Amino acid sequence: xIDTDIKLIKIKxxxxxxxxxxxxQIRAQMNSSKTYFINLMASPGAGKTSLLINTIKRLKNExxxxxxxxxxxxxxxxxxxKDEGVTAVQIQTGGACHLDSPxxxxxxxxxxxxxxxxxxxxxxGNLVCPAEFDIGETKKVMILSIPEGHDKVLKYPLMFSVSxxxxxxxxxxxxxxxxxxxxxxxxxxxLNPKIKIFxxxxxxxxxxxxxxxxxxxxxxxFKGKVI
Amino acid sequence: xIDTDIKLIKIKxxxxxxxxxxxxQIRAQMNSSKTYFINLMASPGAGKTSLLINTIKRLKNExxxxxxxxxxxxxxxxxxxKDEGVTAVQIQTGGACHLDSPxxxxxxxxxxxxxxxxxxxxxxGNLVCPAEFDIGETKKVMILSIPEGHDKVLKYPLMFSVSxxxxxxxxxxxxxxxxxxxxxxxxxxxLNPKIKIFxxxxxxxxxxxxxxxxxxxxxxxFKGKVI
Numbered sequence: 001x002i003d004t005d006i007k008l009i010k011i012k013x014x015x016x017x018x019x020x021x022x023x024x025q026i027r028a029q030m031n032s033s034k035t036y037f038i039n040l041m042a043s044p045g046a047g048k049t050s051l052l053i054n055t056i057k058r059l060k061n062e063x064x065x066x067x068x069x070x071x072x073x074x075x076x077x078x079x080x081x082k083d084e085g086v087t088a089v090q091i092q093t094g095g096a097c098h099l100d101s102p103x104x105x106x107x108x109x110x111x112x113x114x115x116x117x118x119x120x121x122x123x124x125g126n127l128v129c130p131a132e133f134d135i136g137e138t139k140k141v142m143i144l145s146i147p148e149g150h151d152k153v154l155k156y157p158l159m160f161s162v163s164x165x166x167x168x169x170x171x172x173x174x175x176x177x178x179x180x181x182x183x184x185x186x187x188x189x190x191l192n193p194k195i196k197i198f199x200x201x202x203x204x205x206x207x208x209x210x211x212x213x214x215x216x217x218x219x220x221x222f223k224g225k226v227i
Numbered sequence: 228x229i230d231t232d233i234k235l236i237k238i239k240x241x242x243x244x245x246x247x248x249x250x251x252q253i254r255a256q257m258n259s260s261k262t263y264f265i266n267l268m269a270s271p272g273a274g275k276t277s278l279l280i281n282t283i284k285r286l287k288n289e290x291x292x293x294x295x296x297x298x299x300x301x302x303x304x305x306x307x308x309k310d311e312g313v314t315a316v317q318i319q320t321g322g323a324c325h326l327d328s329p330x331x332x333x334x335x336x337x338x339x340x341x342x343x344x345x346x347x348x349x350x351x352g353n354l355v356c357p358a359e360f361d362i363g364e365t366k367k368v369m370i371l372s373i374p375e376g377h378d379k380v381l382k383y384p385l386m387f388s389v390s391x392x393x394x395x396x397x398x399x400x401x402x403x404x405x406x407x408x409x410x411x412x413x414x415x416x417x418l419n420p421k422i423k424i425f426x427x428x429x430x431x432x433x434x435x436x437x438x439x440x441x442x443x444x445x446x447x448x449f450k451g452k453v454i
Contacts (some may be wrong), residue, residue, distance in 0.1 A: 043270045043271045043272065043352070043375075044270045044375055044376075044383060045270065045372075045374060045375025045376045045380065046380055051433045071382055072355060072382065072383060072384075072385070073381070073382065073384055074382050076378060076381055076382065077382075095359070095385075097324060097353065097356050098353035124355065125270070125354065125355075126324065126354075126381070127271050127352065127353075128322075128324035128351065128352075128353055129248070129324050130301060134316075145272075145273060145374060146374075147372060147373075147374030147375075147397060147400065148270075148272025149375075150273055151273055151303060152272060153353070154300070154301045154303055155271065155298055155299065155300065155301050155303065156271060156299060156352070157299075157300055157301075158299070158322075169287055170374060170403055172386070173374065173400075173403075174260045175359050176403060177399075215246075221382060227384075
């Protein structure tokens, strides 16, 4: 991949990340209240809200679910979530392109975490900065949708390397696209061999039961483990 | 849209933007060298590189074209661009989620701008931060692709309000999607009545000639105007 004819400029920039300590405190709080806490990240339009709604529909009769919605502006997503009958807190960042621990702490201050078995954060639509910020989550889940293309691991490696779960969404687009699923899996597994991959379509429902079965098992194991 | 049952937390964050002065200097430099300078912005996977390649194919026999490629990591896009026989400079931001004027100035220092009629910057795949940073461009062009959904104006208003051109790409997905093109146009035109909209598909070629005809006219007018 080295091409000496192309000029290359490397720019180093320090990323502020003093939020790790607060992230650890949040994780301890979630462990104490036995709340399984998911940080859901993806590009704009990859299907974060649709996945949440479909997950809530399948699990809301078994678990007490809450959602912290992160957006630059607007409340459209939290209104959709609330329509499913679960608690939603909206964070408006007013320009910031990711959520960090202090923002999450502010949202948690408005909630009794003990009243949730499962709490989601829908992060800002961005494959870059959200990957840098620990928000005290139990697991980091990312979505890549088929129309985004199979080369994204090479271009946004941090997101793929820090995520515990990759949900390949809009899998129904596979038949009308040149997306190479084998290439995606090969590049992501090389970078992050422990990542678990689900293939879903919120339009056809494909793969959603598998994802929810896995989540159910995770929650039960978590509740059993946490003291 | 106001729902008093949803808790709302507003977070203010100052965005560093001392780069405007340098942006103006870059714009003056481009005017002086008669280089039409486009800042191309979009989410990951919306089709920035594909649009560039298709544009280069159509215009490279008429104009001297260069591309400054911005990426977090990797050189995959600049290699694709170079394969089209035009000059490419790769900026690797090493984590930063947007390009700013000092980065562009570094890239320009490696080029003789007088040897380009048309210079593109392919910004980092991100609908948020690139909108905040003037890089001295002649025009800001954004892409939204059909699979991303028609609600993006509400969620990423700054990008839509600062852009001069909106290219609605992957228009071939329209027939298999519930994307409401009327709603998109209505919301974007309300926010930014001066925005010019093109509908394209880099897969079928639809709309690309229109986009290139417009660009050709722009370049000619620009060259005529600039002293």
